[in-house]
Amino acid sequence: MCGILGYIGKERALGTFIDGLSRLEYRGYDSCGVVGIKKGEFFLKKQPGKIHDLRKELKSFLEEKFPIGIFHTRWATHGRPSEANAHPHLDCKGQIAIVHNGIIENYLELKEALVKEGHKFVSETDTEVVVHLVEKFYKNSLKDAVCKAIKKLNGSFSLGVISLKDPTRLIAVRKGSPLIVGLGKDGNFIASDIPAILPFAKEVVYLKDEEVAVIRHNTVEIFHFKGKPVKLEIEKVNIKPQDAEKKDFEHFMLKEIHEQPEVLKKILSLYAKRNAIEFPYINLDEKYLKSLKNIFITACGSAYHAGYVAKYFLEKYCDLDVEIDTSSEFRYRELNITKNDLLLAISQSGETADTLAAIRDIKGNGVKIVGVCNVEGSTLTKESHGLIFTHAGPEIGVASTKAYTAQIMALLLLALHIGKIRNTIAEKDFKEMLEELRMIPEYQKDILTKTGEVKKIAKEFSKFGCFLFLGRGINYPSALEGALKLKEISYIPAEGYPAGEMKHGPIALIDEYRGVVCIAPKDFLYEKMISNMQEIRARKGKVLAIVNYGDSQASRLSDAVIYCPQLKNTDFSPMLVAVGLQLFAYYVAKNLGYEIDQPRNLAKSVTVE
Ligand code: AGP
Numbered sequence: 284m285c286g287i288l289g290y291i292g293k294e295r296a297l298g299t300f301i302d303g304l305s306r307l308e309y310r311g312y313d314s315c316g317v318v319g320i321k322k323g324e325f326f327l328k329k330q331p332g333k334i335h336d337l338r339k340e341l342k343s344f345l346e347e348k349f350p351i352g353i354f355h356t357r358w359a360t361h362g363r364p365s366e367a368n369a370h371p372h373l374d375c376k377g378q379i380a381i382v383h384n385g386i387i388e389n390y391l392e393l394k395e396a397l398v399k400e401g402h403k404f405v406s407e408t409d410t411e412v413v414v415h416l417v418e419k420f421y422k423n424s425l426k427d428a429v430c431k432a433i434k435k436l437n438g439s440f441s442l443g444v445i446s447l448k449d450p451t452r453l454i455a456v457r458k459g460s461p462l463i464v465g466l467g468k469d470g471n472f473i474a475s476d477i478p479a480i481l482p483f484a485k486e487v488v489y490l491k492d493e494e495v496a497v498i499r500h501n502t503v504e505i506f507h508f509k510g511k512p513v514k515l516e517i518e519k520v521n522i523k524p525q526d527a528e529k530k531d532f533e534h535f536m537l538k539e540i541h542e543q544p545e546v547l548k549k550i551l552s553l554y555a556k557r558n559a560i561e562f563p564y565i566n567l568d569e570k571y572l573k574s575l576k577n578i579f580i581t582a583c584g585s586a587y588h589a590g591y592v593a594k595y596f597l598e599k600y601c602d603l604d605v606e607i608d609t610s611s612e613f614r615y616r617e618l619n620i621t622k623n624d625l626l627l628a629i630s631q632s633g634e635t636a637d638t639l640a641a642i643r644d645i646k647g648n649g650v651k652i653v654g655v656c657n658v659e660g661s662t663l664t665k666e667s668h669g670l671i672f673t674h675a676g677p678e679i680g681v682a683s684t685k686a687y688t689a690q691i692m693a694l695l696l697l698a699l700h701i702g703k704i705r706n707t708i709a710e711k712d713f714k715e716m717l718e719e720l721r722m723i724p725e726y727q728k729d730i731l732t733k734t735g736e737v738k739k740i741a742k743e744f745s746k747f748g749c750f751l752f753l754g755r756g757i758n759y760p761s762a763l764e765g766a767l768k769l770k771e772i773s774y775i776p777a778e779g780y781p782a783g784e785m786k787h788g789p790i791a792l793i794d795e796y797r798g799v800v801c802i803a804p805k806d807f808l809y810e811k812m813i814s815n816m817q818e819i820r821a822r823k824g825k826v827l828a829i830v831n832y833g834d835s836q837a838s839r840l841s842d843a844v845i846y847c848p849q850l851k852n853t854d855f856s857p858m859l860v861a862v863g864l865q866l867f868a869y870y871v872a873k874n875l876g877y878e879i880d881q882p883r884n885l886a887k888s889v890t891v892e
Contacts, residue, residue, distance in 0.1 A: 284634075284886050285370070285384040286310035287462065288354040288479045289443035291453040292470015292500040297326075297352075298338075298345035299483075304354045305334045306478040306527055309535075309679050309880065309887040310384075311358025314369035317341070318380045319349030320450045325380060329355075329369035333881075350470075350500070351450055353443040355382035358886040361390070362407030372411045374418035375403050379425075379446045381417070383410040384475055385439035385460040386892075393435060409438075417444060425449045426497050426506075429456060433495075433508065439636065441490075443473050453498040457490035461634050461662060464488040464496055464503055466517065471498045476658075477520060478527040478677055486517050489660040518660065527677045534879045536680030536772070540865045541731055543685045544724035546675045547858070550692050551721055553674060558714055560700040565653060566669030567625070572704045575625055579618065579650075580607040581641040582629035583889070585683035585767060586655075586690060590629045591760035592857045593694035599854070600702040610637035611892070614644045622649030627694075630654070631678055631686035632888030633661025640892060642666060655693060657686050671697060680880045681887045682772050684865045687764065688727075688858045695720065695855065719851055723858050726848040730862045733846065737863065740843040741870030744827060747798035750775060751789055752864075753782035753815060754802035761802050761857045765864035772872040772882050782815045793824040800867075802829045802860050803837050806853035816840040827867070829860050 286307025290300060300317060308315075315337050316329025326349070328341055334356060338345070355370035362368035371380040387393070390409035393416065398404065402415040416432035417425075425446050433440070439459025445452075455462055455473040465472035465484030472480045473496070477487065490496060493508040505513040532538035554560055578597055580590040587609050594605040608616060610628075614637070620626065626645065630638045633656040642652050643666070654667030657675050664670055673689040699716060702708035708716075744750075750769060754762035763779035770777040780789055782801070793799065799819050803812035813836060819826055820840055828834075828841035831849040838844050845863040850856055872879050 284310050284460065284888060285358050285475070286356040286479070287382045287384050287441060287443050287473065287475045289352065289382070289445070289453050289455065289473040290470055291351045291498055292467060294348035294350045295470065296345060297341065297347045297349060300352055300354050301334060301338050301341070301345070303474070303479040303483070304356055306481070307475055308334050308356050309681055310475060311356050311886045312881045313357055313359050313364035315356040316369045316371050317352060317354045318371040318445070319352035320445060320447060321347070321349055323447060325373070325377065325447065327371060327373070327380070329371065330366050331364040331369065351445055351453060353380060353382045353445055353453070360386055361409045367406045368408050370410060372406060372408065372414045374414045376418070378448055379414055379417050379421070379444065381410065381414040382443045383413060384441045387412060387436055387440060388438035389436070413440070413442065421448065425452055425454055426495065429454045430495060430508070433458070441475065451499055455490065455496040455498060457494050458492055459636070462490045463660065464490060464498065466503065470500055471503055473498065477522055478679070481520065481522060481524040481527055485520050487520055487660070488515050488517055489665070491665065492662070522677060527679060534680065536682055536684060536869055536879050539678055539680050539685045540862065540869065542676065543688050543862060544727045544731070546685045546689050547692050547724045547727065549674050550689060550696070554693070554696050555717055555720070558717060560696050560703070562671050562697065562700065564670040564672070567651060567653065569704050571651070572701050574623060575603060575701070577624045578603050578605045578627060579620055579624060580605065580627045580629065581610045581613040581638060583610050583635050583637055585687040585764055586629040586631060588760045588764040588767070589687055589690035589694060590627065591763065592691050592757055593627070593698065595757040596695055596698040596854055597701070600698050600708050601705060602707045603701070610635065610641040614641040620645060620648060620650050624650050626650050626652045628652055628654050628663060628667060629690055630663050631657045631673070631675070631683055631690070633658045633663035634888045636889060636892045639663060639666065655690055657689065679887070681882055681885045682768055682868070688861050691858050692720070692723070716852055719855060723855060726850070726859050727862050729848055730859060734866060737845060737866040738870045740827060740845065741867055742874050743843065744798045744825070745871045745874040747825065748775065748796060749792070750777040750798040750800060751792065752777060752779040752800045752802070753785060754779070755782045755808040755812060756806065757854050757857060758802040758804065758860060761860045761864070762800070764861060765800055765802070765868070768865055768868035769871060771885060772868055772879050773875055773877060774883070775871070782812055785815055785818070790818065790822070793819055793822040795823040795825065797824055798827060799824045800827045800829065800864070801841070804829070804847065804853050804856045804860070805831050805834065805849060806856070813837065813840065829863050
């Protein structure tokens, strides 16, 4: 996916727009570009590479002021990163400019028809067909031309469009990819996400699907694609600009790893008041929860792993059957889901196309959908029946860390809430579990004080060419998540596996050139994990064990150890194991000299299927 920013209002310096665009860079960073209108002409610069390269290229223009402009940072879908494929794109006469986030699925047939009509294309992108369609339909209104053009499009598209023919209007379109309108005191903005406009606007309007906004310096009008005017729903921005800054940390990822104790404390304070759990927006009554038979969970990546942890908890404490699948698979399965079931859709961004598609495919059959989400106003929050916000604050690092443990905490509280209502958790156990959950932030802080040791271990293990991550029970998802963290920022092949499956194949991989991470807290499966470690050692595998303090037996079987505090209820251990494995992945990638916040080929939220 990509990041879009646009502006119209009192003149502003080009450098401020580039600053805003850089706060969207986590959405895509293989190329970027800017275009402004000044004295009746476009000032346009675009190129492959990062935004800081573009800033350098434009250093003598950063103070140039523009009353209107659109800006873009790209994650390539069609066409490699290049100047021609970077956005903004222009029409044949160079009088209309467009930026786009999404995918035009029928662009090839549209392109063929436009070429036959004489339009000249200069890029390989799907986006370029849109600006030529606007050119084709332009008579005397940019809005009308855009509205005619988008009727031809299939797929997902959020657009920003400006034109020399009408420099008093910025047109914004939203279908399937997020776009907000930021209301500033001396001008108005459009952006793919809130961080871009944090310093400029305190009020926003979240465009809904199939809406067009006509934005002038002092007015915003919104219409449905069918033409009907839409009432503006103005919302306050409740994120502070500093929430989206790195502060003293070298990387957003490291900052966000260290923010986890505060995030979990906030979740507990919001949802677990004294000895009762309340979710203000869940929109599920007790009668429904008591009659519930099945829960289905759909999510992607780290959110999927958090859901997998919740699966174990919901089955064990709520007397429920829980089915989980990645959203890209879930949506195509022939699942027997009825209106008596609950679907949990977990997504940090609330914009992941696969997860949105999964809930849209199933909505018709009456199942209640609860979105577990970190971004207020995101699409998932608009399309769910009920909501649980994870309140992790902006997560800028592409590799999810604080959002992951926040999802686990929120989901474990949900399980306690459901278990209490269904009387499957005794009052005494409920109180004890809640009491221990309140200790988790402190235990996480304890692990964070071991950063120096993890750094040393990471340096030693950076030499391995591939990794196996092994866990059992509720820490099998921890193994999946640890492997994902490592591979996505260090590019080292890493596979999470249920430890019991090792002897059914993966053990063939074990030798002195492989790293094997064994997650072995003192739970009921501990002895089996010890056997796994012995089998690995017998084959010269190099073991990094994640174990409890004082575990000398596991330490003797390991080449390195990351310790976690012992828990009374080991079902909570994934929130501790995660911190150790996040730090491990971070320092391996740092040791290898990789760009950690924006790993190659990735984007923070995948808004294309
Ligand atoms: C996690 O580190 C990855 N960046 C990725 O797997 C992510 O969890 C996944 O794309 C889901 O994103 P979402 O939570 O915003 O839906």
